[in-house]
Amino acid sequence: MRILAVSGSLRRGSHNTDLLRGAAAAAPDGIEIELYHGLKEIPPYDADDDRPGDLPAAVERFKAALAEADGILISTPEYNSSIPGVLKNALDWASRPLAESPVRNKPVAVLSSSTGMLGGVGAAAETRKVLGALGARTLEETVAVPKADVRLANGIDAELLAELRAVVDALAAAVDTRAALAA
Numbered sequence: 001m002r003i004l005a006v007s008g009s010l011r012r013g014s015h016n017t018d019l020l021r022g023a024a025a026a027a028p029d030g031i032e033i034e035l036y037h038g039l040k041e042i043p044p045y046d047a048d049d050d051r052p053g054d055l056p057a058a059v060e061r062f063k064a065a066l067a068e069a070d071g072i073l074i075s076t077p078e079y080n081s082s083i084p085g086v087l088k089n090a091l092d093w094a095s096r097p098l099a100e101s102p103v104r105n106k107p108v109a110v111l112s113s114s115t116g117m118l119g120g121v122g123a124a125a126e127t128r129k130v131l132g133a134l135g136a137r138t139l140e141e142t143v144a145v146p147k148a149d150v151r152l153a154n155g156i157d158a159e160l161l162a163e164l165r166a167v168v169d170a171l172a173a174a175v176d177t178r179a180a181l182a183a
């Protein structure tokens with residue numbers, strides 16, 4: 001089973017990217033979690049450039065990676081009480097044409113972390129709302145890490161690893177359910 005991991009933060013020391021790496025480490029045998037590195041190359045959404053068969057190369061790559069994945073795991077920070085622009089922009093590209101969106105009917109779990117007290121739960125909720133508009137099967141299971149600079153200062157501890165494992169297990173179960181329904 002292949003899970004595509006997408007971080008809403010581009011910075012090198014991102015706590016959200018760390019969470020995705022933790023989820024990859026926590027995943028059981030048979031579940032491969034691959035981190036997507038190309039979000040920064042995706043241009044701002046422009047409907048004039050949204051031509052099927054002639055998309056910007058970075059958008060083509062992103063949509064192909066989403067399509068090839070069995071499930072998607074997103075981890076997002078909160079920027080000014082909302083979704084970081086790069087993540088929303090990438091999801092906007094992935095949303096058209098709506099009936100053919102590569103996330104349509106695909107299981108997606110959303111994690112969050114922030115240096116604030118709430119761990120980015122607002123941004124995660126908004127990300128789930130956007131994913132709903134795209135027709136994704138968005139899971140309620142989540143992990144939110146508040147005060148991430150303190151909590152993750154020494155890496156991901158065993159308790160957090162277990163929480164991440166629970167989300168990965170739920171995502172894998174949703175992928176299996178989807179496959180069973182399609183069979």
Ligand SMILES: Cc1cc2nc3c(=O)[nH]c(=O)nc-3n(C[C@H](O)[C@H](O)[C@H](O)COP(=O)(O)O)c2cc1C
Nearest residue numbers: 009011014015016017077078079080081114115116
């Ligand atoms: C532009 C900007 C806006 C932010 N707004 C919020 C916010 O509304 N709520 C919050 O909890 N943290 C906010 N933060 C702090 C981020 O949660 C913090 O920088 C976090 O570590 C970013 O995630 P990352 O480590 O994955 O890059 C903001 C940070 C930036 C750069």
